């Protein structure tokens with residue numbers, strides 16, 4: 001068991017996907033503060049903020065495109081080969097959701113979500129695995145508390161996160177006996193661009209960030225680094241989210257789906273053409 005700074009100091013290369021906003025940006029900023037000398041790479045379509053200009057390598061990539069992902073992985077392999085001795089740490093964080101009845105949503109967007117939230121994580125991890133195994137290190141995958149139960153109105157999104165949760169826990173066992181560990185992070189509602197890009201008109205959280213279920217991206221980043229340093233395989237952020245995850249995974253799945261549907265229906269907004277409430 002170590003502190004985040006002790007753990008991160010073992011790394012020679014740290015890779016974050018989706019560092020241009022929200023949780024990924026908070027991860028990058030915290031990591032840069034703790035280990036400014038590490039080689040830190042970001043993969044997303046747009047650049048992280050100015051804080052990254054001097055101290056990180058931005059590789060512009062649409063991770064839902066497997067050809068673009070392969071090119072980025074090749075660039076990363078070169079960076080890792082040239083880096084000094086040390087371990088390798090990969091954060092698969094990029095992802096998005098899409099809110100509404102499945103029939104009202106774009107099928108193309110759902111498939112693109114599967115490409116980003118699932119396929120890109122498996123693909124990038126597989127492409128970097130030889131170097132991970134050789135150097136040792138970690139793979140951190142950002143799932144969600146949505147992964148613990150079916151999520152009506154976010155049906156595809158919740159299912160992608162159930163995949164990430166189960167896949168990462170299984171991968172950790174597969175990697176037992178190697179120098180690579182995994183961590184799956186399940187945040188609950190977190191202040192970021194997520195809700196806007198998922199089609200929520202108003203995020204289901206209080207504007208002043210007080211007292212609700214939600215957390216800041218910075219808090220999620222700090223909890224993630226702390227869990228990583230402690231060698232935990234699973235992090236559900238905060239006790240309220242832990243209660244939701246417990247309820248979602250312990251109660252009969254059909255009942256949980258109905259209750260979840262009723263809650264998510266309340267948040268439903270007229271975001272789709274002709275969509276009825």
Ligand SMILES: NC(=O)c1ccc[n+]([C@@H]2O[C@H](COP(=O)([O-])OP(=O)(O)OC[C@H]3O[C@@H](n4cnc5c(N)ncnc54)[C@H](OP(=O)(O)O)[C@@H]3O)[C@@H](O)[C@H]2O)c1
Pocket residue numbers: 017018019020021022023024043044045046047061062063064093094095096097116142143144145186187188189190191192193194195197217
């Ligand atoms: N916010 C929440 O309440 C919450 C709760 C549980 C889990 N999560 C998960 O946390 C992760 C981070 O989300 P966030 O809350 O920080 O949302 P966010 O602020 O919307 O950030 C999403 C990140 O994903 C990147 N991304 C989106 N499409 C991409 C693509 N095609 N290729 C590469 N990168 C792409 C975005 O970068 P570009 O647009 O520049 O490409 C952005 O940096 C996601 O996996 C999300 O599902 C969020």
